[in-house]
Amino acid sequence: MNKSITRRNFVKTGLAGAAVLPFLKSMPALASKSNTLVVVTGQTINSLDLHRKGTNRASYQVAVNCYDRLLSFGTKKAKGGGYSYDYNKIEPELAESWVVSDDGLLITFKIKKNATFWDGSKVTANDVKWSFDRAVSVGGFPSVQMKAGGLVRPDQFTAINEETFTIKLDKPSKLTIPDLAVPVPFIINATVAKANATTKDPWAMEYLHKNPAGSGAFKVLKWSPGEQLVYERNDNWVGGPTPAVKRVVVREVPSSATRRALIEKGDVQLSFGIPDKDAAELANKVDVFSTPIENCMHVLCTNRKFEPFQDADVRKAIAYAVPYEDIFKAAAYGRGSKLWGGEKTIQDIAWPRKSPYYTDLDKAKEHMQKSKYKDGFEVPLSISLGLSSWMEPTALLIQESLSKIGIKVTVEKIPGASWRTAALVEKKLAFHLENFGGWLNTPDYYFFWAYKEGHLFNSSNYRNEEIESLVDSTLHIPMDDPKYKPNIIRMFEIAFEDLPRIPLYQPALNVAANGSEGYEFWFHRQLDVRPLSST
Amino acid sequence: MKNKFPKLHAALFRSAQSIPVLIGVVVISFVLTRALPGDPAVYFAGAAADEQSIKEIRIAMGLDKTLYEQFFVYVSNLINGNLGTSLSTGQPVLDDLTKRLPASLELTILSLLLSCLISIPLGILAATKPDTWIDHLCRFFVTAGVSLPTFFTGILLIYIFYYILGFSPSPIGRLDFIYIEPDTVTGFYLIDAAISNEWDTWFGAVKQLILPAVTLALFTLAPIARMTRASMLSILSSEFVRTAKAAGLSNGKVLFSYALRNAFLPVITTLGMVFSFALGANVLVEKVFAWPGIGSYAVEALIVSDYAAVQGFVLSMAIMFVILNLLIDLIYMIIDPRIGFESK
């Protein structure tokens, strides 16, 4: 892509519509409201191929905007304003229709007849098969995510004919269908990809890293890593309604203060992922969408490897000592949802949910007195530098509050690079903040990652036999299964009793729009530019 | 055995001296990056990788080898011009650097020009009126400039000139999105736009450059002004200036043709130091102004333990440093005929 888009044909393609205008050195006309949207973000897109090793989260948006999947989620009105994806509504994207066999082990897809890739070639079941094979074969995150839906081996996927594609499952799972709508199983133009594959690189990783070959709503017009990514509309898209804007520029601006100034002045139409504080303050100046992130919580983790935290009273004391309200104000600026002061008895399976704890220093002291650590102890509270905007004020407030019940906390900042290793892989941080969110919006999915021993986000080294078996038995059963609700409620009870993770609040994903509308929240927390339009 | 080209000889000798420096830089940057915390293999493996895939990646990246072997591989790649691939941008480091270096250089050079335009006249002014209030004022002004943390100045300037007054364009890099970047010839937008005769773009690029350049220039005023003053003072009291005055040469001729040219020698050395210093200070300015230069690149790379990117950055800076020193030597030789003839 980089090679082919020289400035000349960039102008040619870009200005095709404006050809009547005198030749423009600058693009004011092109950037005019209805045609182009400018989005700013603080993140860097480091690859155009989600399957590649090392691709960061910010890059997932390319998979969303430039590629299609067989299925997609529907849309609903969101809590914090604007729209949100709807986990409960599955819609077709490249698939025209799909049928699940009665035993739930075979899913048959019909692919839209008029679906074409950007180069004009038809989307076939072979392309789907190749893409799925790739997703389960390359290892790393894509394969792990596929596995969550029971998609493990290439032999599960068959291209029956040009327009028919089947998936065979080893056991039925409620997660399979939703898992086909996440960004990972996107469909690649296999012909182009194979042409650029080598024996050393059979999956064309090097090529697709820089040159997307899809059928999605937008093509990548230009990509300067660390600077910007320019999307251009694919007018032949069949995956959904044709996008309203011709071009979207995603500009990377690291300084959040600058991003705020830009959106406030209307120089950009959308600022993605703004800090909570800006969201709170900008709310009456521009359109701000603060969507509580589904299945995501900011939590305080007590590592079982650290001796005092093996004492249940210590954990409860902490849970009562945390200044929830202050944290919610100072770290989240009131954005998101509160997760404290909930009912004692659990009736429903809403998740994230309020814990039964609340700030009560007397109760906290009581628990401390009951524990083996009456005189308190010292513990480092670790936070990640990369997430310091919320972790730092939170940690400082916790530090101050815990000092009142005799726990001496030192705040330890860990560089972003070592955070993952220390917190999640080696799980060696005694006391730390954590922010896991599950893509698939079911509580059992969250528990699978965050409460099962050895799993990545269980950074507290928590192990509870009942949870282990509960998660295993619940993960794949449908939500309308009669066992489902009691199992989930039991998990909640244990989690709140054992407190390996003390919920603080449910964070919000904040987006400010000034001159654009149609923003839609997605669980993957990346920007879907397809529904956007300018005002 | 008389040397026919003593100057050339001296220049070659000087560049030969920089070879151990380059070797040193390669070694130190290698050791430093390996000492960085965090495991790139884990990072590379992605969000939900398991032990096995991390291990595979570690082998694929050669991180399972001993440091000694890794260094050998690194050096042999280096000799083949392979600087590795950056984790955070996903691009070959060499590509990243060739793209970003001009951005940093353009900014640094422009800010230095700006700084020279202010500080050298100030220094001369202070030198011609030593110990007067003008002198003190100049000194105070330039020192105040160097006392400001660049990131603070940068944000302040953005706040005032962009947010409040609206004079400046939005601080989002080298070119506002309404302009198309010019064809890459040199990578310097000002030059490239001028070559292709696109003056709209040229002005657009200038507008983006002003604030960051001023921020950096403020920071570099002091050393240049200080050195100009000191050097001018000593030259103005020197005997050949007196001779020139006694021969009736006009003040202008004495000041600019006799004194200034001599006074420039130490100023040029200072300029060289300031230049490499400013390239370092760029790190923060680039971050504030979303400038796609190598400074911001290095910061990001360092924070995520991106070995190849950090090493590539350091190496390119070291090469710049060597080239810069050579350049200074050359300028010295042009200005000062004595260089190259001195016996040791």
Next chain:
Amino acid sequence: MIIYNTLYNLKNSKSLNHFIIILRENPITFFAFLMLFFFLITAIFGPYLVPYDPLETNTKIALQPPSIDHLFGTDNLGRDVFSRVIVATRLDLTISVLAVLMSFIIGSILGSIAGYWGGWLDIFLSRILDTIMAFPLFVLAMGIVAALGNTIENIIYATAIINIPFYARLVRAEVNIRREASFVHAAKMAGNSEIKILAIHIFPNTLPPMMVQVSLNLGWAILNAAGLSFIGLGVRPPTPEWGIMVAEGANFIISGEWWLALFPGLWLMLAVLTFNLLGDGLRDIFDPRKRV
């Protein structure tokens, strides 16, 4: 011996006169010493004088603009910015003074050795120093802190390391021009050993030009620490430190809470300015020839 001489000079009332004359000669030097005095007082007594605990958070009064109660306003956790700025003085001065002292000592030793004995040792040391100089210094400091961890000691070490070449080069040059001076020959004739000549006869004479460098570096060390804080490799929270306060406050400027960054920034700037302006005065104080 050097210390003895300095003490001896200080004891001497002539030195005090000398000091006063230097202050009177140059209004800027006078201003600088006045400011230095102010900062030293704040550094020593600051923690006992401030109205609030610099670490105490109170989210009810977060982000309040300057008022009588809170001279410099409050930050996002309701901490008193004034108290934090004042208390930070000690830490910031400590970082810069220790870092500069360290690089001064190491640089002086290396530079003296290279400048006095010359030869292969000189070439070897010079190349090492060149290598350090070839790094963009701030990035080197970042690298060191990132590799060793961001503790105050490591910030001091990193700042010291990147400053060593400046001292070493300066001392080397100053020693080199004095190596063949006749007072050095005279000292040899007087039976001084080589080390003694270097340490007692040559080195003290390099002090006046070194003082300018010291003062510039003191300021620069603070800026360096502030820069490290800005990219998140600085002092750990909640320790009050100017750089980290400016860095954190910088994000609040656009939203109108200017006092968060402005006051620590102002203090930072004043401290750096003070050190920078101190140079000429310090040089004159250390120069015996300026005495009347």
Next chain:
Amino acid sequence: MLNVQNLNVTFNTRKGAVDAVKDISFNLKKGEILGIVGESGSGKSVTSYALMKILDNTGVIKANKLIYSGIDLENASEKEMMDIRGREVSMIFQNPRTSLNPIRKIGKQIEDVLKRHSQANRYNAKQKAIEALKAVKIKDPENRYYSYPYELSGGMCQRVVCAIALACDPRLLIADEPTTGLDITTQKAVMDLIKDLITSRNMSSIFITHDLGLASEYCDRIIVMKDGHIVEKGITHDIFTSPNHPYTRKLVYATPRPGKSIRSLLHSQNKNKEVQHTIHEETLLEVKNLSKFFPGQFGPVQAVKNISFKIKKGECVGLVGESGCGKSTTSAILSRLIEASEGKIIFNKNDISTFAAKNFSKNSIRSDIQMVFQDPTESLNPRYTTRQSISDPLKNLTEMNSKEINSKVIEVSSLVGLPLNLLDRLPHQLSGGQKARVGIARAIVLSPKILILDEPTASLDVSIQAIILNLLVDLRAKLGMSYLFVSHDLHVVQLLCDYIIVMKEGVIIEQGNSDQIISSPKEDYTKSLLAASPKPPKLPKTS
């Protein structure tokens, strides 16, 4: 032609106004050469700068009359002065090397002046510059035009300075110590050239110098200045034969010349009789086949070539030669500051060349060989008080306790005539003569057997030189030391040496007893050295 009446020059310094020139009046006739003679700080240079109005910003000129050829210089604007400088009045300075712009071709520098005064245009400037070079007798002027000052010798540089000064045919030339720092033979050549040029062009000249002898040879009239005042003026011959003012007399006496005795340099009343020193037959120091090589850019350079000589106990040997002849290298080797490349140095029957120079400070012989350095300012540690400087050798090389050291310092100080109240001063608070005394005191405090004197008076005024030389003579007799007296000035050497060695280009040209070398030199070089020294008129009969 030039009429100066009641000229005052005041400098406004931080410590208040300082009068550098006080109320002086003189005039200059056409074609006349006027000498202004005085020691450092007498205001002679300031006078010349005042005439050109090239003082610093802080200098203020006041005069009743300051008229040059009918132009009132005092009230002339800077623009008018610029036209006068170089065109009407020119000036040449001391230190020719630093008087030229180091990074500009000399031809261009001459052109600058020519163009400035419209004496040449773009087309003929080069040719005129070459002519100007020719006029000052520079060989191969076409090529020299492209030279930079560093490529020329000191004498050549001074010729170029002359060429610049004379390029526009000015009518008055002010020469401010034009030959200071030049070798004696060069000095003569340059002075003769200036004299020729002035007379042939019928110019007037003011010749400023500290050297009365030199002034007497070239000037028609002489003004003697002291502390900003004119103390005496008159025809050259009269000044010498019948000096009126005591200061003039002092200067006249102190000027070394052939046939003078060391005591006769001193005019003062307290002149006591010269004490004779005894020379023993025993050899104290013997130099055998000494050579020294220095590494150079194009291979080693031999600074000292196979020299041999002896110094007897109590003898004073003079080592004479022009700059670069190897005399300083020789003295540095003998004082064990540097290593000899070849040869032996036998001191008191020990071959001291076998001890490494680096570790010689630990050798017991160290205290027997001491040295007095050329520049008294540079030879004192600027941070050491007089007491520290003098006691330093005692601390290092003797076992004395601090009390003994103190009394020894006081003893030596009085021996060299250093007032005790100066003991706690720093070097910059001392005068040149006082510093010289400190240097000597430091050297003799260990009672060395041999004292190496490296041009000890070269940077001193003549009157102080006279005193220091006499002090040295007295000390020699009192302490029975041998001297190796290194100097460029045969007259000075002859005054106190028993034996003279003449060196040129690292080789000993001639050696012999003083009288013999001075009265009947064998070698041409020695003869030329003697001939080049200025010959002031004979003194009046001693008063």
